[in-house]
Amino acid sequence: LEFRRVLFRSIDQMVRAFQGATMALKTSPVPVVVTPAGLALGGGCEIALHADRVQAAAETYMGLVEVGVGLLPAGGGTKEMLLRTGNAQASFETIGFAKVSTSGDEARKIGYLRDVDGVTMNRDRLLEDAKAVALARVRAGYQPPQPRTDIAVGGADTFALLSLGVHLAW
Numbered sequence: 001l002e003f004r005r006v007l008f009r010s011i012d013q014m015v016r017a018f019q020g021a022t023m024a025l026k027t028s029p030v031p032v033v034v035t036p037a038g039l040a041l042g043g044g045c046e047i048a049l050h051a052d053r054v055q056a057a058a059e060t061y062m063g064l065v066e067v068g069v070g071l072l073p074a075g076g077g078t079k080e081m082l083l084r085t086g087n088a089q090a091s092f093e094t095i096g097f098a099k100v101s102t103s104g105d106e107a108r109k110i111g112y113l114r115d116v117d118g119v120t121m122n123r124d125r126l127l128e129d130a131k132a133v134a135l136a137r138v139r140a141g142y143q144p145p146q147p148r149t150d151i152a153v154g155g156a157d158t159f160a161l162l163s164l165g166v167h168l169a170w
Helices: 002-026 043-050 077-085 088-096 104-110 123-139 155-169
Strands: 038-041 053-057 060-063 118-120
Touching (some): 002 043, 038 043, 043 060, 043 077, 053 104, 053 123, 088 155, 118 123
Parallel strands (some): 038 060
């Protein structure tokens, strides 16, 4: 029993630390530009979701895949997906079915990338393009976003709808 208590306390501390790190990226006093290339799954995707801008390689596979092993994204990815889509059902489906993009452009269609995020065709130019984005953000007078406190939780009705979705999916 004591081992479980210590284990769960350790997991809780680890999750809180990761959430703190992703929110530090999001509210950084300087613009953070993330450059995913290849695989950006799970925590890597959550880091990209919290960046001020993303400059992704064209061949980037992004996704919140934790559900595939029986977990939920714990670094704030579920919140960021909801904020991006504004649609709980669409966010739930993306996360619940562990959708993974097959390219930077598809990552935009799924919601992992925004219209303001870029895609670099030549991977050798990725860091150069990201640096240009960061410098442009500074020249434009970048101001960090304030943490949001107005994110509504769906309550019993939303829980029932999502539970039905899970039931029908299985």
